Amino acid sequence: MRPTMRPATLAVHAGREDFEELGVHAAPLDLSSTYPIPDLDEGTASLDALAGGDENAPNAVYSRLRNPTVARFEQALALLEGTETSVAFASGMAAMTACLLAARMRGGHVVAVRPLYGGTDHLLATGMLGLEVTWATVDTVRESCRDDTSLVVIETPANPTCELVDIAEVVRQAGDIPVLVDSTFATPVLQRPVEQGAAMVLHSATKFLGGHGDVLAGVVATSEEHAHSLRQVRILTGGVLHPLGGYLLHRGLATLPVRVLHAQATTQLIAGRLAGHPAVLRTYYAGLPGGDPRGLIGRQMDGAGAVLAFDVAGGYDAAVRFLDALQLITVAVSLGSVDTLIQHPAGLTHRVIEQEARTSSGIGPGMLRLSVGLEDVDDLWEDLERGLRAAANRD
Numbered sequence: 001m002r003p004t005m006r007p008a009t010l011a012v013h014a015g016r017e018d019f020e021e022l023g024v025h026a027a028p029l030d031l032s033s034t035y036p037i038p039d040l041d042e043g044t045a046s047l048d049a050l051a052g053g054d055e056n057a058p059n060a061v062y063s064r065l066r067n068p069t070v071a072r073f074e075q076a077l078a079l080l081e082g083t084e085t086s087v088a089f090a091s092g093m094a095a096m097t098a099c100l101l102a103a104r105m106r107g108g109h110v111v112a113v114r115p116l117y118g119g120t121d122h123l124l125a126t127g128m129l130g131l132e133v134t135w136a137t138v139d140t141v142r143e144s145c146r147d148d149t150s151l152v153v154i155e156t157p158a159n160p161t162c163e164l165v166d167i168a169e170v171v172r173q174a175g176d177i178p179v180l181v182d183s184t185f186a187t188p189v190l191q192r193p194v195e196q197g198a199a200m201v202l203h204s205a206t207k208f209l210g211g212h213g214d215v216l217a218g219v220v221a222t223s224e225e226h227a228h229s230l231r232q233v234r235i236l237t238g239g240v241l242h243p244l245g246g247y248l249l250h251r252g253l254a255t256l257p258v259r260v261l262h263a264q265a266t267t268q269l270i271a272g273r274l275a276g277h278p279a280v281l282r283t284y285y286a287g288l289p290g291g292d293p294r295g296l297i298g299r300q301m302d303g304a305g306a307v308l309a310f311d312v313a314g315g316y317d318a319a320v321r322f323l324d325a326l327q328l329i330t331v332a333v334s335l336g337s338v339d340t341l342i343q344h345p346a347g348l349t350h351r352v353i354e355q356e357a358r359t360s361s362g363i364g365p366g367m368l369r370l371s372v373g374l375e376d377v378d379d380l381w382e383d384l385e386r387g388l389r390a391a392a393n394r395d
């Protein structure tokens with residue numbers, strides 16, 4: 001597949017390069033945990049190559065080292081992100097852990113910009129991986145970097161406030177230090193962070209990439225050099241993606257552009273309606289007037305995406321009444337599925353982060369985060385109106 005092809009074509013055809021040779025039309029699912037070694041010298045050389053972080057070797061040896069079904073997804077995602085390669089993991093958190101452990105081997109300090117996904121924030125804040133963290137804003141990244149800083153971690157759009165972070169500005173301030181962008185909310189359809197100078201792009205593939213709520217996975221798109229250390233960490237810590245997950249993700253990529261663009265169009269309409277509703281105090285969506293103060297849509301991102309957040313008037317109790325009244329939309333954490341999901345960040349996804357950080361990130365008791373799916377916009381709006389009526393009704 002030529003990387004010059006347009007995203008919608010790449011999404012359908014990438015990772016299918018060996019199909020002709022194999023004589024298949026759909027991707028084979030290889031569930032082998034181990035592989036026959038007909039030639040010991042070749043087996044030994046392959047083991048050395050894979051354990052050293054190579055992407056491929058004549059013999060796959062053992063499924064914790066390499067799996068061809070997962071590798072096809074990795075090749076396809078790398079083409080979509082415009083990176084040399086990508087490395088898949090058992091979950092987004094396994095991917096983040098691998099990035100931090102690989103950074104730990106280069107230096108013991110990381111700089112991170114809040115807000116971040118609750119699990120990422122907690123992983124950094126606990127110091128569990130032996131990394132010291134300095135919390136910065138976009139404007140204080142440079143002064144937060146030290147000689148032993150090995151990674152700068154940002155997330156854009158950020159979870160759950162959907163704030164956009166200027167990747168190019170962070171990269172400029174970070175200088176030689178690699179910048180990791182959690183691009184889960186954007187997908188490569190709307191944002192390719194390496195074009196802005198990022199060294200690594202992380203996705204919780206559980207979300208839009210899988211797209212159907214049936215795979216837990218993570219992936220990091222990056223250079224061969226960074227990928228080598230990530231594969232070494234993956235082999236030793238064992239956070240590998242199951243081949244069935246790799247198969248489903250590869251299959252899901254084909255419809256990724258269609259899903260993301262359709263859900264985004266619906267989200268834009270819903271954001272406008274929420275913003276004009278008297279029971280809504282504030283709507284967080286970069287596609288609204290004033291929602292993108294740094295002008296990043298068009299420059300860094302092709303659209304505002306399919307996740308938004310809003311504050312209902314009346315705080316926690318109103319938010320609970322809202323959720324209880326819904327009939328179509330599912331109350332659940334996670335996002336990026338074909339069906340619309342809603343959740344309460346302060347009570348669920350962001351509960352683990354320090355109260356002070358939660359408040360300063362703008363995550364209040366009346367905030368709800370909506371991940372818009374592929375349903376008809378008017379059916380979704382009727383359900384949201386049901387929620388808003390219940391939220392406003394105190395009886």
Ligand SMILES: *Cc1c(COP(=O)(O)O)cnc(C)c1O
Pocket residue numbers: 091092093094117119120155159182184185203204205206207216217218
């Ligand atoms: C869900 C999520 C993660 C964690 O991914 P898992 O697949 O749940 O481990 C990381 N970052 C963001 C932005 C997420 O939404």
